Amino acid sequence: MPHISPVLWQFLVKWMTNFALFPPEASRIAPQMDALYFFMVLVSLIGLTIVILLLTSFSILYSKKRHPVAVQVEGSTLLEATWTIVPLGLFLVMFVWGALIYFRVYTPPANAMNIYVVGKQWMWKAEHPGGQHEINSLHVPAGRAVQLTLISQDVFHSFSIPAFRVKREAIPGRYTTVWFEATTPGTYHLFCTQYCGTEHSHMIGDVVVLSPDDYKKWLASSTSGASLAQNGERLFASLSCNACHNTRPDARGPNLANVYGSKLRLSNGQTIVADEAYLRSAILNPSQNVMQGYAPIMPTYQGQVSEDGVIALVEYIKNLNSDYRVQQTTNTTELLPTNEGKAAPAGQKATGSTPAGQGMVKQ
Numbered sequence: 308m309p310h311i312s313p314v315l316w317q318f319l320v321k322w323m324t325n326f327a328l329f330p331p332e333a334s335r336i337a338p339q340m341d342a343l344y345f346f347m348v349l350v351s352l353i354g355l356t357i358v359i360l361l362l363t364s365f366s367i368l369y370s371k372k373r374h375p376v377a378v379q380v381e382g383s384t385l386l387e388a389t390w391t392i393v394p395l396g397l398f399l400v401m402f403v404w405g406a407l408i409y410f411r412v413y414t415p416p417a418n419a420m421n422i423y424v425v426g427k428q429w430m431w432k433a434e435h436p437g438g439q440h441e442i443n444s445l446h447v448p449a450g451r452a453v454q455l456t457l458i459s460q461d462v463f464h465s466f467s468i469p470a471f472r473v474k475r476e477a478i479p480g481r482y483t484t485v486w487f488e489a490t491t492p493g494t495y496h497l498f499c500t501q502y503c504g505t506e507h508s509h510m511i512g513d514v515v516v517l518s519p520d521d522y523k524k525w526l527a528s529s530t531s532g533a534s535l536a537q538n539g540e541r542l543f544a545s546l547s548c549n550a551c552h553n554t555r556p557d558a559r560g561p562n563l564a565n566v567y568g569s570k571l572r573l574s575n576g577q578t579i580v581a582d583e584a585y586l587r588s589a590i591l592n593p594s595q596n597v598m599q600g601y602a603p604i605m606p607t608y609q610g611q612v613s614e615d616g617v618i619a620l621v622e623y624i625k626n627l628n629s630d631y632r633v634q635q636t637t638n639t640t641e642l643l644p645t646n647e648g649k650a651a652p653a654g655q656k657a658t659g660s661t662p663a664g665q666g667m668v669k670q
């Protein structure tokens with residue numbers, strides 16, 4: 308595990324963690340984040356020292372006792388340039404350094420496994436693709452990139468794991484994402500860091516980092532029987548989405564197979580990449596982005612499907628994508644129980660082996 312922070316900072320962090328002054332560094336990004344943080348603290352301390360030294364020495368050197376008559380001092384270009392350029396350089400270093408870390412935190416690697424997190428007053432609900440649900444806790448494997456797709460069911464919340472140095476707003480009406488790679492098995496705190504009502508302080512929980520083997524066991528023991536995609540398939544039928552989205556030649560809606568991740572042309576001439584956020588808005592605000600060649604006849608499902616339901620539908624549509632299925636299989640083969648064919652491959656089975664799903668949506 309490469310540790311970026313120099314030895315002294317590592318020592319400092321260990322010491323502060325020991326005395327509960329600082330959260331442990333339990334993700335790959337944490338040491339990088341801390342290096343920047345300590346750099347900023349150091350620069351501030353040096354600045355503070357210079358200001359205090361100048362303040363005290365000037366008030367002694369130029370006191371009224373020593374200089375009863377004030378002397379007019381003209382400006383010095385060199386002095387002014389120095390105190391402008393040096394701080395500017397320091398702030399630019401912080402800006403570039405911070406931007407690099409920012410992009411790293413908010414750009415998940417392509418092979419990240421995805422977990423949905425729904426925030427609501429006042430709890431966090433995590434939904435794993437295999438159908439495992441948990442409230443105010445989140446189980447993740449160590450050494451794997453994990454992406455969280457967050458949404459709120461009511462007000463603004465903010466999902467924060469200090470030990471991983473990640474934090475992301477959970478916003479009503481929009482998916483947001485953040486990712487991390489946990490390095491050390493253990494239990495860490497999880498907070499809502501956006502004041503969200505009277506019981507905001509109860510919106511806390513545990514992040515449990517497990518070794519890949521233990522994670523595999525956890526997945527197998529907490530499966531609820533149906534994967535998200537399977538639930539989505541059921542919803543797709545019960546909401547009669549398949550009345551329009553089917554393979555009949557006179558189908559009124561587009562075929563949804565391989566839509567996820569593809570570039571779509573809209574009736575207003577724009578193109579858009581169909582990601583999770585697009586699928587969500589296609590279901591809840593269909594009139595917002597109408598596909599070229601189709602009439603805007605799709606009804607809105609606002610108020611008829613919960614966020615959990617939308618997540619299931621989105622996972623189902625993603626699973627209609629043959630590439631995505633292959634990718635998800637390669638991502639999860641080492642982690643998910645393949646032998647009994649329950650949790651992980653169930654997601655694939657949802658679309659592959661159910662005759663109904665096959666006939667209605669897949670082409």
Ligand code: HEC
Nearest residue numbers: 546547548551559560561566589593596597598601604605
């Ligand atoms: C009355 C017919 C009808 C029903 C019912 C319907 N849709 Fe649609 N849907 C359409 C049409 C037509 C479009 C293309 C025009 C548009 O984008 O609004 C579309 C577009 C979409 C898109 C965007 C796909 C793309 O290629 O742009 C998604 C996703 C989608 N529907 C999902 C659903 C889901 C999920 C349901 C059920 C909850 C559903 N639809 C129910 C007719 C329907």
Ligand SMILES: [Cu+2]
Nearest residue numbers: 464499503510
């Ligand atoms: Cu909250």
